[in-house]
Amino acid sequence: MQTVSGRRGTLPASPAKPKPKRKGPGRPEGASGVRETILDAAECLFANLGYAGTTLREVSDQARVTQALINYYFGSKYGLFEEVFLRRGVAVSEERLRNLEAVRQAGTASVGDIVRAFLLPTAALRTSEQGRHFLRLQARLHTEPPHISYALRDKAYGVSTERYVEALQEAMPHLSALQAHWRITLMVGTYLYAFSDSHRMEERVPEGQYQADDCQSLIEQVTGFVVGGISAAPQNLA
Amino acid sequence: MQTVSGRRGTLPASPAKPKPKRKGPGRPEGASGVRETILDAAECLFANLGYAGTTLREVSDQARVTQALINYYFGSKYGLFEEVFLRRGVAVSEERLRNLEAVRQAGTASVGDIVRAFLLPTAALRTSEQGRHFLRLQARLHTEPPHISYALRDKAYGVSTERYVEALQEAMPHLSALQAHWRITLMVGTYLYAFSDSHRMEERVPEGQYQADDCQSLIEQVTGFVVGGISAAPQNLA
DNA sequence: CCATTAATTAATCAACTCGTTAATTTATCG
DNA sequence: CGATAAATTAACGAGTTGATTAATTAATGG
Numbered sequence: 001m002q003t004v005s006g007r008r009g010t011l012p013a014s015p016a017k018p019k020p021k022r023k024g025p026g027r028p029e030g031a032s033g034v035r036e037t038i039l040d041a042a043e044c045l046f047a048n049l050g051y052a053g054t055t056l057r058e059v060s061d062q063a064r065v066t067q068a069l070i071n072y073y074f075g076s077k078y079g080l081f082e083e084v085f086l087r088r089g090v091a092v093s094e095e096r097l098r099n100l101e102a103v104r105q106a107g108t109a110s111v112g113d114i115v116r117a118f119l120l121p122t123a124a125l126r127t128s129e130q131g132r133h134f135l136r137l138q139a140r141l142h143t144e145p146p147h148i149s150y151a152l153r154d155k156a157y158g159v160s161t162e163r164y165v166e167a168l169q170e171a172m173p174h175l176s177a178l179q180a181h182w183r184i185t186l187m188v189g190t191y192l193y194a195f196s197d198s199h200r201m202e203e204r205v206p207e208g209q210y211q212a213d214d215c216q217s218l219i220e221q222v223t224g225f226v227v228g229g230i231s232a233a234p235q236n237l238a
Numbered sequence: 239m240q241t242v243s244g245r246r247g248t249l250p251a252s253p254a255k256p257k258p259k260r261k262g263p264g265r266p267e268g269a270s271g272v273r274e275t276i277l278d279a280a281e282c283l284f285a286n287l288g289y290a291g292t293t294l295r296e297v298s299d300q301a302r303v304t305q306a307l308i309n310y311y312f313g314s315k316y317g318l319f320e321e322v323f324l325r326r327g328v329a330v331s332e333e334r335l336r337n338l339e340a341v342r343q344a345g346t347a348s349v350g351d352i353v354r355a356f357l358l359p360t361a362a363l364r365t366s367e368q369g370r371h372f373l374r375l376q377a378r379l380h381t382e383p384p385h386i387s388y389a390l391r392d393k394a395y396g397v398s399t400e401r402y403v404e405a406l407q408e409a410m411p412h413l414s415a416l417q418a419h420w421r422i423t424l425m426v427g428t429y430l431y432a433f434s435d436s437h438r439m440e441e442r443v444p445e446g447q448y449q450a451d452d453c454q455s456l457i458e459q460v461t462g463f464v465v466g467g468i469s470a471a472p473q474n475l476a
Numbered sequence: 477c478c479a480t481t482a483a484t485t486a487a488t489c490a491a492c493t494c495g496t497t498a499a500t501t502t503a504t505c506g
Numbered sequence: 507c508g509a510t511a512a513a514t515t516a517a518c519g520a521g522t523t524g525a526t527t528a529a530t531t532a533a534t535g536g
Binding site: 048049050051052053136139140142143144145150153154179181182183185186188189190192193194196198199200201221222224225226227228229230231232233234 | 286287288289290291374377378380381382383388391392417419420421423424426427428430431432434436437438439459460462463464465466467468469470471472
C-alpha cells in the first residue's frame with residue numbers, strides 16, 4: 001500500500017508544501033498513522049481522567065484531529081476505550097503465558113519464578129511514558145463499574161491469571177485452591193497499585209531517597225513483598 | 239451564599255410524632271436527617287461510578303430530594319464528595335492511631351500487631367453495606383486525578399500513615415526508611431484492592447468455596463499476605 | 477480516465493451537566 | 507402574635523456531552 005510515487009504535479013491553489021504531513025480532508029497517501037495517534041492520546045487521557053472523566057473532544061484535541069474522526073474509527077467512546085485497553089492488555093497477557101511456559105520447562109518453578117514471570121511484562125512497560133499511562137489506566141479499570149470493566153478484564157487477563165493460579169498450586173501444594181486464588185489476587189492488587197504511580201511516596205520520603213524512575217529498585221521492592229506474601233505460612237497469624 | 243453549617247440545633251422535646259417524615263417544602267421539625275441521606279446516596283454512587291461518572295441528579299433521585307438541595311447543603315459537587323470521603327476517612331484514621339498507640343503501650347509491637355492495628359478499622363467497615371461502599375470509594379479515590387484526590391487523601395490519612403512507617407521501623411530496625419515506606423505503601427495497595435470488591439474471585443473460584451461475606455476469612459487472608467510481605471527478608475539494597 | 481471508496485472536516489443535534497434563583501412553606505424565637 | 511431564618515421545590519440557563527450528517531478531498535482500481 002505504500003505507493004511512494006511522487007506527488008501529482010498540479011497543486012490547485014495551495015502553495016508548494018514539501019511537508020509529507022498533508023493536512024485537510026482527503027485520503028492520505030499510504031498509512032496516515034492517525035489511528036495510533038488517537039489511541040495514544042486516549043490512553044493518556046483515560047489513564048489520568050478515567051472513562052467518564054475523559055471527553056472525546058479532549059482526545060481529538062490532543063491527537064490534533066476532529067472529534068468526528070474518533071467515531072469514524074472506533075464507532076463510539078466505549079469502542080475507543082476497548083481498543084485502547086486491549087491493544088496492550090492482550091500483549092501483556094500473552095507475554096505472561098510465554099514466560100510461565102518458559103520457567104515451567106526449565107524445571108520446577110519456584111514462587112519467585114512465578115512472580116517474576118508475572119510481573120516482568122508490566123514492569124517493562126514502566127520504561128516508557130506511554131507504558132506508564134497504560135499502567136495507570138489498568139489500575140483504574142479495576143475500579144471502574146462492572147459494565148465498563150468486567151468484560152475487558154476478562155478478555156485480556158482471564159485465561160492467563162487462571163494459569164498462574166494453577167502454577168502456584170503446583171509450587172505450593174499445601175495451599176488450598178481458595179488460598180491460591182487469594183494470593184494471586186493479592187499479588188494483582190499489590191502490583192496494580194505499585195506500578196500505577198497512584199501512591200505518593202515522592203512527597204513523603206526523605207529528600208532524594210526516592211527515585212521515581214528507578215525501575216530496578218521498584219521491581220525489587222514489589223517482587224520481594226509479593227514473594228514474601230505468597231510464601232507466608234497459610235495460618236500465619238501470630 | 240448558603241449556610242453550609244453542619245449540625246443543626248438540638249432536637250427539642252420531641253412530641254413523639256407518629257410520622258416524622260413530612261414531605262414538601264418548609265422547615266421540618268427537629269433534624270430532618272436529609273443531610274445524611276444525601277451523603278449515603280452519594281457514597282454509594284461515587285463508589286460505583288466514580289467522581290466524574292456520578293451526576294448530582296442521580297444522587298438527588300436516590301436520596302429522594304431535589305437536586306438544588308445538594309448545592310444548598312454542600313455548595314458544589316466537589317464539596318459533596320469531600321464530605322462523603324472525610325466523614326468516614328477521618329474516623330478510620332483516628333481509629334488507626336488509637337490502635338497503634340494501644341499496641342505500643344502493651345510492649346514492643348510485632349509486625350503482625352502493626353498490620354492488624356492498621357487493617358482492623360477498615361475491615362470492620364465491610365460488615366455494613368454502606369461501609370463497603372466507602373471502601374470502594376476509597377480504592378477509587380487513589381486512582382482519581384491528583385486535583386481530586388491528593389488533598390483529600392492527605393487530609394485524612396497523611397499523619398496516621400506516617401506514624402505507621404515509624405512504628406514499622408521500630409519493629410524492623412534493619413529496614414531503611416525507604417524500604418519501610420515502600421512496605422507500608424504496598425500494604426495500602428494490597429488492602430485497598432482486597433477490601434474494595436474490585437476483584438472478581440466469586441466468578442473464578444470453584445463452586446461455593448468463596449463466601450463474599452466471610453469477613454473473618456478475608457481478614458486472615460489479607461493479614462497473612464501483608465505480614466508475609468512486610469516481613470520478607472530485605473534484598474540487599476540501600 | 478472515470479467511478480468508487482477511504483479519510484477528513486465543519487456544522488449541527490438532542491440530551492444532559494452543574495449551578496443559580498425566586499418562590500414557598502414551615503419552625504423558632506422575640 | 508409576627509418577624510426571621512431554615513428547608514425545600516420548580517424552573518431555568520449557560521455550557522458540555524457523545525454522536526450524526528452532509529460535504530469535501532484525494533487515492534485506488536478497473
